[in-house]
Every structure is written in structure tokens, then in C-alpha cells.
Amino acid sequence: MNNVLILVDSLDDWKPYSKTNSILTVSDYLKYKSPGKDRKLVINLSNDYSYNSEGYYCSLLAQTRGHKVIPGVDIINKVEAGTGIRMDSSLQKLCYQWIQKNNITDDLWYFNVYFGTCKEKGLERIARFIFENYPAPLLRVTLNTRHKNQIENIQFLPLSSMNSEEEDYFANALDLFNRRVWRNPQTSKSARYNLAVLYDPEEKFPPSDKKALHKLLELAKKMDINAELITEEDATRLMEFDALFIRTTTSLNHYTFRLSQLATQNGLAVIDDPQSIIRCTNKVYLKELFEKEKIPAPLSMLLFKSNLNSYEEITEQLGSPFILKIPDGSFSIGMKKVNNEAELDEALKILFDKSSILLAQEFTPTDFDWRIGILNGEPLYACKYYMAKGHWQIYCHYASGRSRCGLVETIPIYQVPRKVLDTALRAASFIGKGLYGVDLKMVNDRAIVIEINDNPSIDHGLEDAILGDELYYRLLNHFWRMLDIKRF
Secondary structure (H helix, E strand, O other), rough: OOEEEEEOOOOOHHOOOOOOEEEEEEEHHHHHOOOOOOOOOEOOOOOOOOOHHHHHHHHHHHOOOOOOEOOOOOHHHHHHHHOOOOOHHHHHHHHHHHHHHHOOOOEEEEEEOOOOOOOOOHHHHHHHEEEEEEEEEEEEEEEEOOOOOEEEEEEEEEEOOOOHHHHHHHHHHHHHHHHHHHHOOOOOOOOOOEEEEEOHHHHHHHHHHHHHHHHHHHHHHHHHHEEEEEEHHHHHHHHHEEEEEEEOOOOOOOOOHHHHHHHHOOOOOOEHHHHHHHHHOHHHHHHHHHHHOOOOOOOOEEEEOOOOHHHHHHHHHHHEEEEOOOOOOOOOOOOEEOHHHHHHHHHHHHEEEEEOEEEEEOOOOOOOOEEEEOOOOOEEEEEEEEOOOOOOOOOOOOOOEEEEOOOEEEHHHHHOOHHHHHHHHHHHOOOOOEEEEEEEEEOOOOOEEEEOOOOOOOOOOOOOEEEEEEEHHHHHHHHHHHHHHHOO
């Protein structure tokens, strides 16, 4: 049975396109008897999504039937309510350059987004950004050149309103969006679940190396899971999958967070889920959480760009030297050790350019940090991350762009000090049930939490050194259980 249903108001609306047994009228879908949760992808191309219309009820009932649907009711409501989104500075710059290059002089100008793509060369990133926030098959986007090239309005583009050129582009975009729509059913048995593994092949410090990623794919096949590596460019294919495993460094105001949101909204099992990303990627949040839940942590204080921040006041609370951190830094980037007033002034000048709030933290030197990997509230692995030789951090970054790091020693869970393990598990319990890496130090026989990472490292021969293949099986089993719960 075809796993994709394309809904149209009338079969005549599909006459310009290739014949397919995926087509169903909106009225017929409302009468459709779903044989349990059959995991269909529903592409709702109704010309009318207004409240109480048949198109609206198709999206509503699709969610009730356990189908993945585009657009979902929440997206329909967002578009109908005129809820806007703002582009960040990089997208605004891209937009401005495109306007200049194409001699756009009108205050308002328009372009169409077809499943996250557009025909305008150079605006592809903006089209993907809009689709990540408004996952819908066809959108008409209005931009305002007088207001920093921001999005003025987003509306649904009816299938029946398109001209011949637009129809051609739509057909190609649909084909790219879901390649399985036109594909003949495979003769071999299809996998029970499809897992997308999001990675960035150009990332300098990825959370998983290529050997670890390929090991995950290899073992997934043995578990009847079709796992596939995808990149940001594949964002529009996300709903082909049942689950998303993010293996590139996450942050807010970033495509990783938007894709995590999109996947979660459409019923995929997700690691890292949006809530975990929000909680873990910001050290200001973690500071408040540790204080509220009485989790042992280094002494810390917040510094605000709008206030005077004297070396004397900070050292009275934290001692000297102390560490300055931007809230969302990772891999030892965005951190400065401060020994005197001059170093403080220099560090503040650099770091306040990146964030209006900084975290000042007491300096707690140790030979290594503990990292406890936790999955679904259970310990997965334990490592000692040693400081880079002659340096106070695990990673040492040079002005030339080169970096080096300390040694990693993987330890059996039963050999981890009880205080370290218990403190890590308790700290992670306030974040969620996903995959986390809790960083701790042992200071004077006391385990203190430095931070909790939502996207912990899993490299071949390092974090998997004790469990080997079993580590990947546990990860895949976790996805399997989440999907079985959703399915049944």
C-alpha cells in the first residue's frame, strides 16, 4: 500500500501532473477508514484551509489517525492568524544582496516557496528557513524592502491558482520533497522504521566522527531500521522519516533547533528534542537550575553588559583567577580565564560582542573532567577528559585556527565514583529523558557539575571503547521504543 496520500479538492486539480495512485480527493479522505496507525504521509493540497472547511478537517483528522500531515493544523492556524517570523542578520544580508543584484525597486515583492524550495537562485536558504517555520506544500511570501528586508506576510498558495511555469516547478519540488511518491514499491522488505541522522560534513568539532556514524548505520540495518545521513540541505525531506538523531552541534537560533522543532511537531521521535536543546545550550539557564535544585556546581555569577563589572567585586565572590563564559559556547570556545583587571577588560570587550549576559565562574583546576553519558535516565558511558597538555581546558585553540585536545580515557560504569554517577544522574533528570553528557569535577571529595550537554560526543574508539557495538544498539533501541509507543 502506498505510504503517501496527496489530497486535492478535485481530481481535475491534478490533471497537469503525472498520474499516481497516491491521489485522493479531500472528501474521500474524510471518509477514509484508517486500518490502525498505518504511518502514512498526507500532503494536503486543498485550495481552502479555512476553519471548518474540508481542507482544515483533513489536516485535523490526519493527526488523529496517526498520519504525518503537511500542513498540520497548528501551521494552518499560524498562517491564518498572520503569526510572523523574523530572519536573522545573515538571511537579511543574503536577501539584501539578492535585491541589489536583481534590481528590485518595489517596496513589497513576492516569491513562492514549494516544499522549502524556490525558483529564485540565491534565495534557497530563505526558502528552507520559511519551510522550517511553516512546513506547508505551497506558500506565497511577501517581503518588505523598507523594513530591513523582513517577511511582511505568508499565505498559502492554492494549487489551482498556479500558472504553467509554477506548476512545473511545483512538480519538481514535490518529487524532491518525497522521492517515494513516484517510486515503485521495492520488492525487498521495507524497514520497520526510517531514521534520519543529521550531520554536518564540514564541522570542525562534530559530536560523532565518520566511523561512529557509519557504525550506527550498519547496526541500524541489522535492527530493521533504515538509517540515513542527512544534512541541512535535506531539511525538506524530514517527513520521510520516523525519527531524527541530531549529530551536529546544536544551538538556538540555528537550523538544528528549527529542524528539531519541525520533527517534534510532526510526530517524529527526536534526539535532541527542542526542550533539551533550550535547557542545555544556555549556561545561564543551567546556573539557575543548579541553584534551584541544589545541584553542586562551581560558584557563579551573571555579568550584564548594561552594568559596570569590576574585577574587585567579581573576585570577592569567586576568587582569582575566574572563568568568563558566553552562555552558549561549546568545545571550550567563548571562554576566558581572567587573572587581573586588564584581562577582565579585554575579555569583556570580546565576549560582550557575542552576548549581553556572561557567566563568571570560579576556577576549579583539575587534571581531568568526568563526562557521564546518560540515555533515558540510565548511564551509557563514562570518560575522563584530560586537559590539553600545558593548558587549563580540554581544548586549546590557537589564533592560527589550529586546535589540540587532551587525552580521553573511557571507564567502565562500575568503576565511576558513586558520588560522580549519582550527581550526574540527578542533574540530568531535570533536563529530560534524552541523550545527555554531564560534565563534572571531583574537588575535595565532592562531585560538582560544570554543565550538561544535549549533544554529547560519541566517537569511535573513545566513548564506545567499553560497550563497543552495544552502545549503538542501546541508542537504536531507545528510538525503537519511542516509535513503538507512538505507533501503538
